[in-house]
Amino acid sequence: xxxxxxxxxxxxxxxxxxxxxxxxxxxxxxxxxxxxxxxxxxxxxxxxxxxxxxxxxxxxxxxxxxxxxxxxxxxxxxxxxxxxxxxxxxxxxxxxxxxxxxxxxxxxxxxxxxxxxxxxxxxxxxxxxxxxxxxxxxxxxxxxxxxxxxxxxxxxxxxxxxxxxxxxxxxxxxxxxxxxxxxxxxxxxxxxxxxxxxxxxxxxxxxxxxxxxxxxxxxxx
Numbered sequence: 001x002x003x004x005x006x007x008x009x010x011x012x013x014x015x016x017x018x019x020x021x022x023x024x025x026x027x028x029x030x031x032x033x034x035x036x037x038x039x040x041x042x043x044x045x046x047x048x049x050x051x052x053x054x055x056x057x058x059x060x061x062x063x064x065x066x067x068x069x070x071x072x073x074x075x076x077x078x079x080x081x082x083x084x085x086x087x088x089x090x091x092x093x094x095x096x097x098x099x100x101x102x103x104x105x106x107x108x109x110x111x112x113x114x115x116x117x118x119x120x121x122x123x124x125x126x127x128x129x130x131x132x133x134x135x136x137x138x139x140x141x142x143x144x145x146x147x148x149x150x151x152x153x154x155x156x157x158x159x160x161x162x163x164x165x166x167x168x169x170x171x172x173x174x175x176x177x178x179x180x181x182x183x184x185x186x187x188x189x190x191x192x193x194x195x196x197x198x199x200x201x202x203x204x205x206x207x208x209x210x211x212x213x214x215x216x217x218x219x220x221x
Contacts, residue, residue, distance in 0.1 A: 044071045045072045045073075125160050
């Protein structure tokens with residue numbers, strides 16, 4: 001939440017937390033942009049008229065870096081040209097002040113629903129410091145390109161489609177390799193070890209590709 005009006009910000013923070021959201025906040029453009037690019041939030045709600053960097057520039061910078069991050073813009077401006085400018089920069093919704101809190105909460109839920117549907121089969125996906133571009137078959141860790149083979153991309157896509165679920169090794173074998181290849185579960189384990197070395201900050205203490213004893217693996221975004 002990036003908003004320079006302290007009274008509005010406090011009210012929104014309190015109500016969003018009551019709704020169960022974990023909220024980070026900033027009151028100026030520079031601080032807000034730094035948090036947005038470093039913390040990779042699930043959504044950004046920002047005012048347009050901000051000290052330092054305006055909301056338009058923040059939206060543009062965020063969408064260039066993480067195009068899958070949804071953005072809702074807040075503004076006292078109600079002119080159609082201002083709304084068009086925000087939407088053309090990639091904003092997902094636009095709320096004009098004064099607004100009702102129930103309306104904003106409803107719009108936040110609606111944007112999350114839209115993104116959750118598209119994330120089932122994403123072209124680009126981020127987690128931690130990792131960005132995976134399935135369309136271009138490229139992967140980056142902290143902006144450094146990492147070479148992955150097509151099988152590794154397929155494993156990651158399956159993990160993402162089943163995020164936070166326990167994935168059995170045999171399910172991976174069937175979906176990624178197919179029965180005709182006749183690989184073993186040891187093959188899966190070797191690929192997982194390779195992915196951890198390439199993508200995890202601490203491969204021996206992974207935070208995203210977790211082993212579930214006696215069951216398989218779980219991908220935790």
